[in-house]
Amino acid sequence: MSRVLVVDDEPGLAHALAITLRASGWTVTTADDGAHAIASAAHHPPDVILLDLGLPDMSGLDVITAVRGWSRVPIVVLSARQHGEDKVDALDAGADDYVTKPFAMNELLARLRAAVRRSAAPSDGDEAVVVAGSLTVDLARRRVLRDGVDVRLTPTEWSMLEVLVRNRGRLVSRRQLLQDVWGPGYSDETHYLRVYSAQLRRKLEDDPAHPRHIVTQPGMGYVFEV
Amino acid sequence: MSRVLVVDDEPGLAHALAITLRASGWTVTTADDGAHAIASAAHHPPDVILLDLGLPDMSGLDVITAVRGWSRVPIVVLSARQHGEDKVDALDAGADDYVTKPFAMNELLARLRAAVRRSAAPSDGDEAVVVAGSLTVDLARRRVLRDGVDVRLTPTEWSMLEVLVRNRGRLVSRRQLLQDVWGPGYSDETHYLRVYSAQLRRKLEDDPAHPRHIVTQPGMGYVFEV
DNA sequence: TGCGGCCGTCAAGGATCCGTCAAGGGTGGC
DNA sequence: GCCACCCTTGACGGATCCTTGACGGCCGCA
Incomplete structure (x- = not known):
């Protein structure tokens, strides 16, 4: 049972995501702003973070940077914006993947699975x-x-x-x-x-x-x- | 200088990709079908594989499966198909990321960088x-x-x-x-x-x-x- | 109101640490 | 033995940091 931290400030979407993810076998934690997301990730490390870029208190990029300061947990970014720069910035800041709204739920699930599988791979410290x-x-x-x-x-x-x-x-x-x-x-x-x-x-x-x-x-x- | 293996059967696109990637500092190897791609990846392991799903001799999924049989090199998939199942299948087969044609070149570059960075990252122990x-x-x-x-x-x-x-x-x-x-x-x-x-x-x-x-x-x- | 603690701020040496260059001296190959 | 290579050690300028002193605000108390 993998743990996912869902960071989204829209209660409706967050709720829908949580239900779907739980139905797919995930253990779900939610956070509705950046500060709570960082605190939650630090206090109770998830296996993957699903992060909506539009947050009320701070930029999603800052959340990525802050988490990357101490952790390599995979981060999948969720954003309504269609075009280019956002994706590039988020990926360069340390995100692992990027899904654009509107999205197909099974695609999102596949990307989460892929992200977790990558991080779970026994890269065991000594990459050659x-x-x-x-x-x-x-x-x-x-x-x-x-x-x-x-x-x-x-x-x-x-x-x-x-x-x-x-x-x-x-x-x-x-x-x-x-x-x-x-x-x-x-x-x-x-x-x-x-x-x-x-x-x-x-x-x-x-x-x-x-x-x-x-x-x-x-x-x-x-x-x-x- | 990271090495990228570009697998594509369209000479025009493969050529354009190779030129752009070399200009961005990559060392580029190309393969125009699945068999050559697998042989090249085995003989001279790249840091990342950029794989077009539409190949003449075998399915792109088979290439992913074959490479995953012995290597964890990150694989970024490139495909013309717009919708769903393809992405899911490729990611579940072991691909690391997925870019849909038409794509922005700087997004592709960012995804390649992210893929290489992930694979070079060590696993992190528990930290205070x-x-x-x-x-x-x-x-x-x-x-x-x-x-x-x-x-x-x-x-x-x-x-x-x-x-x-x-x-x-x-x-x-x-x-x-x-x-x-x-x-x-x-x-x-x-x-x-x-x-x-x-x-x-x-x-x-x-x-x-x-x-x-x-x-x-x-x-x-x-x-x-x- | 005046005085004395206590705390915060600022600034100025002087000590310590860091980067650089260069000169022995040891070791192994030929 | 001679040479090349590398480790160790010293000296020195400059940057950084620790220590110390002076001063002002705040508060309780005489």
Whole structure:
């Protein structure tokens, strides 16, 4: 039994959706504005979010951005607007799919099933290849491509990049980085981090002085941004 | 540079797609029937497959099923048919998304990007996320979002916010706050609290002069209200 | 009314942290 | 042995952050 969070401010439509979804075997939670939607998603994570873009308190895009700040739960967007930009914005903000009103209920159900199936797929953390802008990091083959051409890394450089990429999007503390790359007993050698982050940036970033992927969080550690 | 496999039997459309995709930074491979598509996907795995359902040698659904037999590469389906069942069948067979002709090229590009981003995304474990109005505090990743955008905190600011959030709704005495953030021996440096509560309010509150989340209890301490 | 706590605000050093460059020194291949 | 490569370490400028002091508003109390 999968859980779906329905976010819609029209009571009629929300009710109709809830009934149909429950009849199809879903467990349904509803929210009638963005703040409640975010709180509900944080407090009781659903398997998929069905989000109407027209909300009273905040833009649907902000809801997507906020949820994407900590969760990768699939989001299917529902909108009355027929034309282009909306879809592009929502998908780029992190939505997974897009359905335009009026819609066929069985199509909506199929898209929800597809969204849940994708997220349930055992992608189990170690995806072999990570793409970040013009960078491609192949964790299995220990290779890095920049604009399609191979970049040669030293063992230590690779090790540090690997730790960052496997934790992409989240902060890696200086201590954890030092321990994972150099081993226990090196927790205080923060100078190593400065030297090697600079080397990685020189090899991987388009503008090493303003890195887009290997980002410093002063006083805390580093993040690999995709 | 992500790789896309374009499967289409109309030379004109396939050519146009290839040119546009290459201009957008994709590496493009083409196949003009199902057999070649499957062979290409097996021999040289792409990051995403763009599949036209109308193929000369076999049904598009069979291509999806065949590829899904060994790979989870995202598949975006392209079809001229306007109505219902096709979409449902394709999505249930394992496709990830569906675009109907005629389509806007920037929508197609957005869907391809979304598909690749999803497949590169790692699965997320359970995380401690606290939502308070427009604030989202992710304790695991040491991140704070305000209206969906990232807020940068210094280590001391974060440390103080963390103590307050972990005790949300409860009074945290000045003494406890000072000891948790600055360590024992700082129990009397109440001025620190004034400076840092002000800084946090400036960064996090909508109206720093009338804080709704970081509330002072005169003579006692501070509370984080959700 | 005047005074003294308490809290919030602002600003200015000085300490710490970060990025950069470059020079040993160790190791392995030839 | 010689060379190439890589790790470690030092030095330094600049940015960031912590600490500290000064000041004003508010409130209770004499």
